[in-house]
Structure formats: structure tokens, C-alpha cells
Amino acid sequence: MNKSPLQRLLAAIHTLEDSLLVIVLAVMVVLAATDILSRTFFGGGVLWISPALRVMVLWLGLLGGMVATRSREHISIDLVNRLAPAKVAQMLSIITNAFAAFICALVAWHANAYVEMAQEFGDIAFGDIPAWPLQAIIPFSFGIMALRFTIQTLQALFNTLTGRLPDSEHKQEADA
Amino acid sequence: MSILVPLILLLLALSGTPLFVVIAASAIWGFYQTDVDLMVMAVEIWRIAEMPVLIAIPLFTFAGYLLGESKAPQRLVRITDAFLGWMPGGLAIVALVTCALFTAFTGASGVTIVALGALLVPALQKSGYPERFNLGLVTTSGSLGLLFAPSLPLILYGVVAQQMSLDVPVSIDDLFIAGLLPGALMLVALSLYSGWVSRNAERDHQPFDKAEAWAALKDVRWEMPLPFLVLGGIYGGWFAVSEAAAITALYVFVVSVLIRREIPFGQLFGVMRDSMKLVGAILLILAVSMASTNYMIDAGVPEQIFGFIQQHVSDGFTFLLLLTVFLLILGMMLDIFSAIVIMIPIILPIALEYGIHPIHLGILFLANMQLGYFTPPVGMNLFIASFRFNKPVMELYRATLPFFFILLVTVLIITFWPALSLWLLGIES
Amino acid sequence: CSLTQAATLKIATLAPDGTGWMKAMRAAASQIKTETDGRVKMKFFPGGVQGSDKTVLRKMRIGQLSGGAVSAGALTDVANEVQLYSLPFTFQTPEELSQVRAEFDPFIIKAVEDKGYVVLGLTEGGFAYLMGNKPLRTQADFSGTKVWAPEGDVVSATVFQNAGIDPILLPISDVYTSLQTGLIDTVGVNMTASIALQWHTKLSHTTDLPLLSLTGMMVVSEKAFKKLSAEDQATVRRIMKDTYAAMDKQNAKDEAGARKALENSGMTFVQLTDDEKATWQSLADRALTQLATEGVYPVELYQQLQARLTELRSAQ
Ligand code: NA
Ligand code: NA
Numbered sequence: 001m002n003k004s005p006l007q008r009l010l011a012a013i014h015t016l017e018d019s020l021l022v023i024v025l026a027v028m029v030v031l032a033a034t035d036i037l038s039r040t041f042f043g044g045g046v047l048w049i050s051p052a053l054r055v056m057v058l059w060l061g062l063l064g065g066m067v068a069t070r071s072r073e074h075i076s077i078d079l080v081n082r083l084a085p086a087k088v089a090q091m092l093s094i095i096t097n098a099f100a101a102f103i104c105a106l107v108a109w110h111a112n113a114y115v116e117m118a119q120e121f122g123d124i125a126f127g128d129i130p131a132w133p134l135q136a137i138i139p140f141s142f143g144i145m146a147l148r149f150t151i152q153t154l155q156a157l158f159n160t161l162t163g164r165l166p167d168s169e170h171k172q173e174a175d176a
Numbered sequence: 177m178s179i180l181v182p183l184i185l186l187l188l189a190l191s192g193t194p195l196f197v198v199i200a201a202s203a204i205w206g207f208y209q210t211d212v213d214l215m216v217m218a219v220e221i222w223r224i225a226e227m228p229v230l231i232a233i234p235l236f237t238f239a240g241y242l243l244g245e246s247k248a249p250q251r252l253v254r255i256t257d258a259f260l261g262w263m264p265g266g267l268a269i270v271a272l273v274t275c276a277l278f279t280a281f282t283g284a285s286g287v288t289i290v291a292l293g294a295l296l297v298p299a300l301q302k303s304g305y306p307e308r309f310n311l312g313l314v315t316t317s318g319s320l321g322l323l324f325a326p327s328l329p330l331i332l333y334g335v336v337a338q339q340m341s342l343d344v345p346v347s348i349d350d351l352f353i354a355g356l357l358p359g360a361l362m363l364v365a366l367s368l369y370s371g372w373v374s375r376n377a378e379r380d381h382q383p384f385d386k387a388e389a390w391a392a393l394k395d396v397r398w399e400m401p402l403p404f405l406v407l408g409g410i411y412g413g414w415f416a417v418s419e420a421a422a423i424t425a426l427y428v429f430v431v432s433v434l435i436r437r438e439i440p441f442g443q444l445f446g447v448m449r450d451s452m453k454l455v456g457a458i459l460l461i462l463a464v465s466m467a468s469t470n471y472m473i474d475a476g477v478p479e480q481i482f483g484f485i486q487q488h489v490s491d492g493f494t495f496l497l498l499l500t501v502f503l504l505i506l507g508m509m510l511d512i513f514s515a516i517v518i519m520i521p522i523i524l525p526i527a528l529e530y531g532i533h534p535i536h537l538g539i540l541f542l543a544n545m546q547l548g549y550f551t552p553p554v555g556m557n558l559f560i561a562s563f564r565f566n567k568p569v570m571e572l573y574r575a576t577l578p579f580f581f582i583l584l585v586t587v588l589i590i591t592f593w594p595a596l597s598l599w600l601l602g603i604e605s
Numbered sequence: 606c607s608l609t610q611a612a613t614l615k616i617a618t619l620a621p622d623g624t625g626w627m628k629a630m631r632a633a634a635s636q637i638k639t640e641t642d643g644r645v646k647m648k649f650f651p652g653g654v655q656g657s658d659k660t661v662l663r664k665m666r667i668g669q670l671s672g673g674a675v676s677a678g679a680l681t682d683v684a685n686e687v688q689l690y691s692l693p694f695t696f697q698t699p700e701e702l703s704q705v706r707a708e709f710d711p712f713i714i715k716a717v718e719d720k721g722y723v724v725l726g727l728t729e730g731g732f733a734y735l736m737g738n739k740p741l742r743t744q745a746d747f748s749g750t751k752v753w754a755p756e757g758d759v760v761s762a763t764v765f766q767n768a769g770i771d772p773i774l775l776p777i778s779d780v781y782t783s784l785q786t787g788l789i790d791t792v793g794v795n796m797t798a799s800i801a802l803q804w805h806t807k808l809s810h811t812t813d814l815p816l817l818s819l820t821g822m823m824v825v826s827e828k829a830f831k832k833l834s835a836e837d838q839a840t841v842r843r844i845m846k847d848t849y850a851a852m853d854k855q856n857a858k859d860e861a862g863a864r865k866a867l868e869n870s871g872m873t874f875v876q877l878t879d880d881e882k883a884t885w886q887s888l889a890d891r892a893l894t895q896l897a898t899e900g901v902y903p904v905e906l907y908q909q910l911q912a913r914l915t916e917l918r919s920a921q
Contacts, residue, residue, distance in 0.1 A: 022448045025238060029429065032235060032422030036415075039751070039771075047762065050228060050774060058225040060234050061463060064456020065196070067449065074194035075457045075511050081192060082559060089192075096193040103197045106204060107464075111218035114667065121666065124682055125225075126757070126774075134225070138218050207669075215667040222663075223656050228779050338778065340654070343623070345803065347782045416788035473654050474669075 014070065021063045028056045051126035055134050062141035069148045094156045101149035108142035115139055181205055195514045196457075200464040206471035220467035224459060228418055229335055229348060234455045235421035236326055239428040240281045241451035243399075244291045245439050246432040249278065251396045253295050258392040262384040267303050268370030271296045272317055276363055277403075279321030289318040289560050297565065309373055312575035315561040316366065316583070319549035322512070322542050323359035325352035325407055326424075329512045329545070331417065332462070333538040336520045339469065346534045348417050352410060354535045354597045358543060358590045365586050366579065398431045458513045465517035478525040485526060492530040496591055499523070500544060507548015508555050515545055532594075539597040543590045547583050550576045612832050613646045614825060614841075617655035617664070618674035619777055624801050625859060626852065627651050630674075633848040640844065641837045657776050659757065665826045672725070672825030678758045680822065681901065686716035688902040689910060690729070690818045693764050693889040696914070699857060702729055702818055705913055712906055717822070723830040725842065726823040726849035731795035731860045732815035736808040738790050740875040743884065744768055753780055753789040759901050760817070761793060764892040780804060795819055796863035797856070805867060813874045814882060823849075 003011070035049040068074055080089050118132045125131040182202070189198045200217070207216055224230060243249075256270040263269060274296070279288045293314045300310040322329055334348035393400075406424050409415035415423065433439050439447060472478065489495050506515055520541070527537045549557040552573040562569045590596055598604075620626050627649065634647035655661055655670060658679035664670040677687040689709060696702045706729075714724045735741055737750060747770050754761040754772035765772045773789050783789045784807040792804060793816055799805045823845065830838060868874070877885075897904045 018445070018449050021452050022445055025234060025448050025452055028231075028234065029238070029422070029425050032231060032418070033426040036419050036422055039773075047766075047771060047774060051756065053231050054228060055225045057227075057230045057234060057459070058222070058463075060452055061224060061456050061459025064452040064454070065460040066456070068453040068456045071453075073453055073457060074196065075461060075514055076192050076194050077189050077509055078192060078556075078559075079190055079509070079554060082554065092191045096188060096191050099188055099201075100194055100197040103201045103204065106214070107200060107217050107221075110214040111221070114215035114218035117215070117666065118663075122682070123663070124757075131222075135218065135222055138221050212669045213667045216664065216669045219656075219660060219663045219667065219669075223660060226657055226660070226776060228775060229782075338782070343621070345781050347785050349782070349785060414787065416783060419788065470655070473650070 017063065017067055017070075021060070021067060024056055024059050024063065028053060028060065031056075048127050055125065059134075059137050062137050066141045066144050066148075069145045072152070090156055090160055094153055094160065097149045097153040097156060101146050101153060104142045104146035104149060108139045108146055111135075111142060112139035195510075195518075196460040196464050199461060199468050199514075199518065203464060203467035203471050206468070206475065210471075210475065212471075212474075216470070217464075217467050220470055221463040223466050224463050227335065228416075229331065229338075230459070230462075231418040232326070232331055232421035233328060233458065234452065235418070235425040236281070236328060236331075237455050238448065238451045239421070239424045241447050241454075242428045242432050242439065243278075243281060245443070245447050246436065247438050248399055248432070249274070249291050249295060251392075251399060252277065253292070253299070255392040255396050257299075258385065258389040263371070265367065265371030265374040267300055268305065268309075268313060268374055269367045271300065271313055272320060272363055272366050272370065275314070275317030276321035276324060276359070279317075279319065280324035280327045288321075289314060289557060290564055293318075293561065293564055305374060308571070308575045311561065311565060311567060311572060312577075312579050313366075313370065314565075315550050315557050315572055315576050316579040318557040318560070319546045320362060320366070321359065322546045323355035323362070323539060325355070325410055326417065326420065327355075328458070329516060329542055330355060330538070332458070332513060332516050333520065333542065335462070336465075336469075336516055337524060337534055337538065339466070340521065340524055342524075342528065342534055344534055346538065349410060350535055350601055351538055353600050354539050355542075356600060357596050358539050358586075361589065361596065362543070362546075362583060362586045365582050369578070369582050398435060402427065461514055462517055465521075468518075469521040472521055478522055481522060482526045482529055486529075492532060493592075495527070495530045496532070496540075499527070500540075500588070500591055503541065503544035504548060504551060507545040508551045508553075510548075511556065512542070512545045512549075515548075516541070533598060533603065535601065535603070536594040536597045540587070540591045543587045547580070547587055550580065552576075552580075611644055611646060612829075612837075613648050614671040614829065615648045615650065615669075616672045616674065616823070616825075617650040617653075617661045617670050619653045619658065619676075620651055620674065621801060622651040624651075625855060626674075629848055629852050629855070633844050637841055637844050640840050645833055645837050645841060653778050657756075657778070665824075665829075668826070668828065671829035672723075672823060674726075674821060674823040676730075676755070677820035677822055678755065678760070680717060680722075680824070681757075681759065683720045683722070684713075684716035685901060686713045686903050686906065687820065687822065688760060689713055689906060690820045691760060692893060692896075692902055692907065693760070693817045694886050695907075695910070696732075696815070696818055697918075698815075699729070699732065699818075699860075701914060701917060703853075704917060705910060708913065709906075709910055712903075716903075717824065721827045722824040723827055723842075724822060724824055725845040726821075726852075728821045728849055728853055729856065730819035730821045731797055731856060733793040733795050733817055733819055734814070735791065735793050735812040735816065736799060736804070736810065736872075737792075737812075738809050740810050740873070741791065741812045742875060742877055742881050744770075744888075747791075750791045751787070751789045752791040753783070754793070759899070760892075760896060763896055763901075764889055767892040767895065768888050777802075781807075784808070793817075795860065796867055797859045800863050800866060805870065805872065808872070810873045810875055811867065813876050814885065 031049050032053055035046060038046060080092055115132050115135045118135055123131040125134050185198050185202055189195060204214060204217065207214060252274045253270065256274050257267065260266050260270050260273065275288050275292055278292055296314055297310050301307065321327065330351045331348055334346055334351050337346035402424065405427065406420050409420045410417060433444055489498065506519065524534060524537060528534065549555050552558065558569055558572045558576065562572050630649060637645050637647060655664060658673065658675040661670060661673035661675060662679060665672060677691055680687045690702060710727055713727060717724050739746065741747060747768065752765055752770050752772045754765055754774055756774045756776050762772055762774065775783055780789070780792060781803060784804055794804060833841065896902060
């Protein structure tokens with residue numbers, strides 16, 4: 001199947017996200033191990049490693065959340081999809097996705113205001129590192145999630161209007 | 177009005193809205209009501225970056241995923257079979273023990289059923305166990321091992337409890353020790369039942385084979401140090417939990433990617449990404465629940481609920497009984513991570529008022545949740561097993577029923593006999 | 606009419622509930638409520654439920670909290686004057702600190718108030734001592750130890766690093782667990798806190814040399830404080846000032862009591878020779894020189910304080 005430019009752009013964005021996620025994890029494993037080994041064998045750890053690792057946990061969590069939104073792998077109570085007919089499930093997914101988009105957008109908006117404030121006040125994360133660039137992942141990831149939930153809402157709406165059922169198209173949609 | 181918003185949120189949750197969205201929405205609503213600037217959401221989410229113990233979560237999850245993708249499950253089955261296979265019900269016990277060990281590392285996200293079920297069900301079948309028994313056994317085992325270190329739910333309970341400012345500190349290492357006997361009780365109870373069921377399965381009794389045992393031992397030489405490294409390190413007080421996690425992740429990576437080469441570099445990328453999706457799902461829920469918990473503390477919600485319960489429940493025994501029923505229902509509906517971050521901030525202060533030790537509460541909470549994984553009609557593992565083994569869910573209801581009642585008895589013992597959890601810690605219950 | 610409305614000052618702190626400090630605070634709060642005819646209430650969030658000192662300051666900024674009782678170190682980024690009393694080996698005895706406070710407190714308070722905070726109290730939290738699991742006299746004794754320094758506390762970290770020790774930086778809330786698991790085995794803490802936080806149960810030896818004075822401050826955001834009428838503001842300031850003065854006296858007694866309690870519970874107090882003390886002093890001097898170049902403390906003001914202390918000592 002030929003890919004449209006839009007699909008290629010999406011694929012590139014996904015690869016970028018995945019790579020960032022994998023790099024942060026790899027750096028984390030290496031730094032965490034370095035910290036322990038240097039402490040065990042050379043008597044002292046590196047001061048900035050442990051606060052840096054903690055920030056990476058947040059980054060991994062939020063980046064992972066972004067990627068999980070792509071394939072709809074968030075933890076949810078899955079009663080409807082198990083028990084309700086496919087049509088009902090699809091209609092409900094319009095509502096739930098729209099709600100998720102709204103809440104994520106709300107968090108992103110206020111988190112952005114907060115990061116601007118932190119920048120203005122010169123909030124320090126650790127050492128001499130300012131906090132705001134590290135905190136910027138919060139509005140960014142919630143913004144992306146809001147965007148994804150919006151797209152999924154529109155897809156579900158489109159499917160409902162055209163009478164398509166989620167199962168037949170599910171694989172392609174899951175990559176939105 | 178006050179009941180309408182929570183009701184709508186509950187309906188949205190039941191309709192499949194991601195739980196982190198529901199939790200975030202409840203926090204936002206609460207803060208909005210009390211005129212707190214919603215920038216507070218960012219402040220609370222940022223607190224994730226201030227908790228050293230959380231470093232363990234991505235690292236253990238990554239290690240667990242690597243193990244699952246390698247041939248470690250096969251080797252684990254082989255070695256337990258070589259050493260336990262000669263006993264009556266030996267193979268069933270093999271299944272139980274391997275699943276418990278595997279779940280402790282992978283955190284009962286359904287991975288156990290998918291990864292080990294494929295190996296164990298055919299093996300059990302061949303040895304002449306009844307089919308229904310096999311299905312029930314594997315489905316049940318999918319959540320066995322939650323109480324053993326370094327299971328993620330135990331870590332998460334410790335993390336959440338530490339946010340509560342208790343007079344009695346809840347350390348994750350204490351939780352790891354507290355889970356040992358209750359976890360063993362569940363294992364022993366299911367093993368006894370398996371031995372009884374298979375008393376007539378003749379082909380099951382194979383003699384102990386020294387050569388095979390030695391070969392199996394050599395086969396696991398690289399994995400062998402792992403439990404000693406992790407559990408010995410943590411229980412022996414050499415490592416903090418996060419340090420053990422770092423060493424585990426590095427070690428498992430070196431063994432399965434560099435030495436055994438069972439995971440090619442091309443596949444490694446996918447394993448890393450998939451493991452971090454789970455981490456993202458968990459940490460998102462934890463992050464937004466920092467905010468909802470903060471709102472509840474701000475508004476004094478636990479005190480209000482306690483005041484209400486206190487009017488109707490006078491003693492700890494009745495409280496625990498009601499709690500068990502409540503947790504069984506909750507465990508059916510909610511995954512274990514969400515259940516911890518949503519319910520513990522409410523339940524823990526109340527349980528303390530009834531004189532329940534926070535460590536005991538953690539163990540009984542997780543034991544109940546473990547049961548919830550396969551409580552009909554909607555326990556998650558029932559559906560995973562139904563999908564994995566291509567059987568109707570109704571058949572799995574029947575298959576898991578005897579296991580359910582056995583574990584229910586052990587859960588009651590764990591709940592009403594605090595000493596089982598606290599004895600190893602030297603805490604008077 | 607907004608002035609007649611009841612206002613609630615929401616104050617967070619890491620201090621656990623049930624401590625003498627919290628009792629004094631609650632007593633002050635009820636006095637404030639009575640004297641303002643219920644117009645000013647105080648609500649406390651003890652035990653760190655609102656997060657670390659830094660998180661508390663962030664929440665004050667966005668208006669979720671009105672104030673916090675935080676360690677002076679948390680305010681370093683706001684005004685480095687807060688470090689004045691917290692530099693190593695500045696005071697030889699607690700009395701010396703008490704004698705200079707009337708002169709130097711106003712500098713600290715003014716510096717912080719200029720940055721938009723109202724200082725309701727400044728307290729000496731006792732002196733920090735090194736506590737570990739073996740006698741710690743010389744630098745060599747530290748090989749193989751895992752020393753904790755409070756996260757964000759540049760002063761302690763620099764002193765330790767000058768002694769060739771790389772401390773492990775953790776938030777206070779993680780210290781107990783980390784002592785339990787052996788992630789750290791040596792801490793610097795005052796005696797009252799070592800008992801209140803149960804750290805003493807994991808430690809056996811105290812080096813009997815006061816390291817530095819721990820300063821704590823109660824700050825309220827100007828925005829929250831301005832919502833009170835001028836009269837109520839004065840009442841709050843007066844009552845908190847009296848409470849803090851009484852608390853300073855009580856703290857001194859508590860420290861003495863805590864020392865007795867530690868001795869009774871089997872804590873060994875390790876005495877240093879004059880030579881060993883001099884070595885520590887020279888380490889600290891090196892650290893101070895380094896910290897001065899980094900602008901961590903108010904150098905001129907500190908020299909002024911040193912001069913006053915020299916005068917006091919020679920007068921004796
Ligand atoms: Na795990
Ligand atoms: Na469940």
C-alpha cells in the first residue's frame with residue numbers, strides 16, 4: 001500500500017517519539033548503574049546523577065504516556081468493550097475521547113502557565129540547572145495527548161456517521 | 177450538585193475513559209471548587225521528579241520485559257521441573273512457582289499468562305491433568321507473586337503510603353519482607369490442592385533425574401545470580417530498592433542482549449518502547465493522583481468518610497470484613513495500580529483509626545486485589561486467558577472457581593491474622 | 606467588606622504532627638483566632654503532606670498555600686542572607702548565636718521580605734551533629750561511609766566535598782527509609798530531630814562537635830497576608846513573634862533533653878582532640894572560601910558577624 005505524505009509525516013513523528021523514549025531509558029540505565037558502581041568501587045557517587053535520574057523518571061512517564069495514547073494503551077476500566085455491543089462501545093468512545101482531550105488540554109494550558117512562571121522566578125531544579133526546561137515536558141506531553149484524543153474523537157465520530165465498526169479499521173486507527 | 181459531578185466521572189470511568197483522565201478531572205474539579213489555581217496540577221505532577229524510589233519502576237519494568245522476551249521463561253520451567261517434577265502434582269507446582277517468580281518481576285500485567293501459559297498448558301495437558309484444571313491453574317497463577325519482591329504493586333503501595341505522613345513509617349523493604357509469608361501461604365494452599373487433584377494422574381510421577389537437573393542448572397547459570405542479587409541485596413540491606421533495580425536492569429540487559437544474544441538489537445528498541453508504555457500508563461496515573469490525593473488532604477475527605485463509617489462500624493473486625501467485600505468488588509473493576517493510588521489515600525487513614533498496621537493493610541490490600549484479577553464476571557485475567565487459549569469466558573469462570581475459593585480462604589487468613597504479615601518484621605500486632 | 610471576611614492561612618511544614626513545635630503552632634493559631642474574633646484562622650499541614658520545602662514554596666507562589674515553615678536552605682535562591690547562621694563552625698556555643706540574633710535577625714528578615722514574603726518567625730533549630738555507625742573523627746574515618754546531605758543544601762554538600770566525601774543528596778522524607786536500607790549511614794542532624802524522625806534508632810555514634818546551626822523560618826506570601834486587615838496583620842505578627850521567642854527557649858531545653866535521651870538509649874558521643882577540631886575548622890574555611898565565590902552566602906554581612914563574635918569572645 002502506498003503511503004500518503006501525511007502518513008509518512010506521522011510515521012516520522014512516531015519514530016522520533018519512540019527514539020526519544022528509548023534514549024532516555026538507555027541513558028537512565030547507564031547513569032543509574034554508573035552511580036552505584038562509582039559509589040561502590042571509588043567511594044563516591046556523582047552528585048548530579050540522582051536528581052537527574054528522578055527527572056528522567058518523570059520524562060519517561062510522560063513520554064511513555066504520549067506513546068501509549070497513540071495505541072490506546074492507557075489503563076482504563078474496560079467493562080464496555082467486554083460487555084457492550086460494538087456500536088454502543090463506539091458511540092461511548094466519542095464521549096470518552098472528547099472528555100480526555102478536554103482534560104488533557106486543560107492540564108497542558110495550566111501547566112504551561114506554571115512553566116512560564118517558574119521561568120520568570122528562576123526556579124532551580126538541581127545544581128545550576130533551571131527547572132523550567134525540564135518542567136516543559138508536562139505541558140508538551142499533555143498537549144500532544146490532547147491532540148491525539150481529539151483525532152481519536154473525530155475518527156470515532158466519522159466511523160459512527162459512516163456506519164463503520166471499530167473492529168474492521170481498528171489496526172490502522174490504532175496508529176493515529 | 178455535589179453528587180452529580182462524581183457520578184458523571186464514575187460513569188465516564190465505567191465507559192472506558194482512561195483512568196488518569198478521570199483522576200485528573202476529579203482533582204481539577206476539586207481544586208476549581210476551592211478556588212485553587214489549576215497550575216497546582218503541574219506542581220503535583222512535578223513531584224514525581226522528587227521521589228527517589230520511583231527510579232525503581234522503569235528499571236524493574238524494563239528488566240521484566242527483557243526477561244519475558246528472552247528464553248528465560250523456558251529455562252525457568254525447565255529448572256523447576258527438574259527439581260520439583262518428581263512430587264505428586266509436581267508439574268502443577270512447577271507452574272505455580274514459576275508463575276509466582278515471573279509475576280514478581282513483571283508485575284502481573286497479564287504478561288505471565290501470555291508468556292508462561294503457552295508453555296505450561298500443553299505441558300500440563302501432556303502429563304494427564306484435566307483440561308479445566310490447567311486453564312484454571314494458569315489463569316490463577318497470572319496474578320500469583322504480587323506479594324513477592326520486587327513486585328511493582330508492593331513498591332507503589334510503599335510510595336503512596338509514604339506520601340501520607342504516618343506516625344509509623346512504611347518502608348518498601350519492610351513491605352518486601354511482610355509479603356513473604358502471606359505469599360508463601362497462597363502458594364502452599366494452591367500446591368496442596370494441585371497435589372490432591374493430580375493424585376490419580378499416573379504419568380505425572382517421574383523420578384528425579386540427576387543428569388537433567390544438572391543440565392537445567394547449567395542452562396540457567398546466567399539467570400541464577402539474579403534472585404540472589406536482587407532479593408539478597410534488598411533483604412540483606414546492601415542495596416536500596418532503586419539500586420537493586422539499576423543493577424537488575426543492567427545485568428539482565430548484558431545477559432540477554434550481549435551474552436546470550438536472545439534479543440537482537442533490532443528487537444531491543446521495541447522491547448524498550450513497550451516497557452516504557454506500561455511505565456507511562458502507571459506513572460501518569462500516579463502523577464495525577466498526587467494532585468487528587470492532595471486535594472483530598474486539603475479538603476479533609478478521609479476524616480469525613482471516617483466520621484461516617486465510625487457511626488456504623490464500631491470495631492476493627494467488622495471494618496476489615498466490609499473492607500474485604502469492598503476490595504473484592506474494586507479488584508474486579510480496577511487494575512491494581514489505579515486501585516492503589518485511588519483508594520489507599522482514603523483507606524489508609526481510616527484503617528489506622530481502627531488500629532490496623534499500615535504494612536498489614538498493604539499486604540491484605542494487594543492479596544485482595546490479586547483475587548480481583550480473576551473474580552467473575554469481569555476480572556481482567558479471565559479475559560486475557562480467554563483470548564490467549566481461545567476459550568469462552570464462561571468456561572474460565574468454571575475453571576477458576578475452585579482456585580478462587582481456595583485463595584479466598586487464604587485472603588481471609590491474611591486479613592484477619594496480622595501476625596502472618598508482621599511477624600518477620602518483629603512487629604507486635 | 607472583604608476585610609471582615611474570615612481568612613484562613615494555610616501553612617505547610619515537614620515537621621511531624623504531635624511534635625512540640627506543632628503544638629506551639631496550634632496554640633498560637635487558637636490565640637490568633639480568638640484575638641481576631643475568628644477573622645483569621647490557621648490551618649496546618651504537618652508531616653510533609655504538601656511535599657518538600659521547595660514544593661511548598663511553589664504552592665505559595667500559585668496561591669494554593671499561604672505559607673510554610675521551611676528550612677532556611679530552601680530560601681537560598683530567594684535571598685542568600687538566610688544562610689547567615691547556617692555556615693559551618695560559625696558558632697562555638699548556642700549562647701553565641703543567641704547573643705547576636707537581636708543585631709543580625711533584621712538583616713535576614715528584611716532581605717526575605719523584600720522578595721515578597723512575610724517572615725512570621727525565625728528560629729534556631731539547634732545545632733547539627735554528625736551521626737553515624739562508627740566513631741567519625743578524621744577524614745580517613747569516612748572511607749566506606751555513605752553520608753547524607755539534604756537535597757539543595759549547597760553549604761553541607763560543599764563542606765563534605767572539601768573533606769573528600771561525596772554526599773548522597775536526598776530529600777528529608779527519604780532519609781529514614783534510606784538509613785534502614787543502608788543507602789546512607791551517616792547524617793548531620795540536630796538531636797531533637799534525630800529522635801522525632803526516629804533516625805537515632807538506626808545510628809550508634811555522634812561526633813560531639815556542633816557543625817552548624819539549623820535555621821527555620823515561617824514565611825507567608827505577601828499576597829495572602831495582604832488579605833488581612835492591617836490590625837489583624839499586626840495581631841498575627843505579634844502572636845507569632847511571641848510564640849517563636851518562647852519556642853527558642855523551649856528548643857534549647859529540648860536539645861538538652863534530647864541529648865540525655867540519646868545517651869540513655871545507648872548513643873556513643875565521640876570526643877575530638879583539639880588537633881582534630883582544627884582540621885575540621887580548616888576544611889570548613891576552605892569550603893567557605895569556595896562558597897563565597899559562588900555567592901551562596903552574604904560575604905560582607907558574614908564578616909560583620911565574625912567581627913562581632915570575635916568581640917564577644919575577647920570580652921569574656
Ligand atoms: Na516488578
Ligand atoms: Na483487577
